[in-house]
Amino acid sequence: MAYILAFLIGVVTGLRSMTAPAVVCWAARMGWVPLSDSGLAWMGSVPAVAIFSLGAIGELIADKLPKTPSRKAPPGFIARIAMGALCGAALGVPSHDFVPGLVAGVCGAVAGTLGGYEFRSRLVRATGGNDLRIALLEDALAIGGALLIVTRI
Numbered sequence: 534m535a536y537i538l539a540f541l542i543g544v545v546t547g548l549r550s551m552t553a554p555a556v557v558c559w560a561a562r563m564g565w566v567p568l569s570d571s572g573l574a575w576m577g578s579v580p581a582v583a584i585f586s587l588g589a590i591g592e593l594i595a596d597k598l599p600k601t602p603s604r605k606a607p608p609g610f611i612a613r614i615a616m617g618a619l620c621g622a623a624l625g626v627p628s629h630d631f632v633p634g635l636v637a638g639v640c641g642a643v644a645g646t647l648g649g650y651e652f653r654s655r656l657v658r659a660t661g662g663n664d665l666r667i668a669l670l671e672d673a674l675a676i677g678g679a680l681l682i683v684t685r686i
Contacts, residue, residue, distance in 0.1 A: 534628075534685075535625050536630065538686065539621035539622075539624045539634035539637035539641065540640055540644075541678070542557065542638060542641065542679065542683075543617035543618075543620065543637060543639060544642070544645035544649075544678075546613050546645060547604070547613050547641065547646035547648065548649045548675040548678075549589070549592055549593070549596070549671070550592065550612050550616045551616070552592070552675045553675070553679050554576075554588075555585040555588065556676070556679035556682075557619075557620045558577065558585045559683075560683035561576045561577030562582050565683055565686060566624065566626070571626045573619075573622065593672055604646050605646065605647070613642045613645070613646050614639055614642045614646075617639050617642025617643075618638050618639045620638050621635050621636070621637050621642075622638060624686060627686055649671065653671055
């Protein structure tokens with residue numbers, strides 16, 4: 534089950550690169566994802582929660598701006614893969630599956646980035662070109678999905 538959850542949290546990072554780490558940090562802080570005896574214990578710290586939460590809020594705003602680069606552009610794609618690896622590894626810690634969780638998170642991030650791009654592009658075209666509604670739907674899926682995932686650990 535840890536591999537599936539790690540893959541799915543990676544998919545969320547493909548949709549919103551900072552949402553998944555923010556939710557994982559909050560989950561670690563609240564004890565839902567036990568990281569205290571691992572090298573990722575810092576994720577449950579107040580500074581980590583604050584930094585990733587501010588990053589997630591900033592990303593939710595920036596995503597709606599017309600000059601925001603594509604998630605498939607190298608800097609954004611690399612960031613999504615890195616965050617998928619981090620979050621997947623964190624979800625693998627409780628079951629001692631750190632490395633497989635990391636790999637599953639990376640795979641999920643790639644799938645979420647490419648699939649999320651296609652999903653959003655096609656849905657925008659199908660609904661007459663109103664990107665804001667689809668972006669807000671994607672926000673809701675990322676936030677709700679991340680919360681659902683971390684409560685299953």
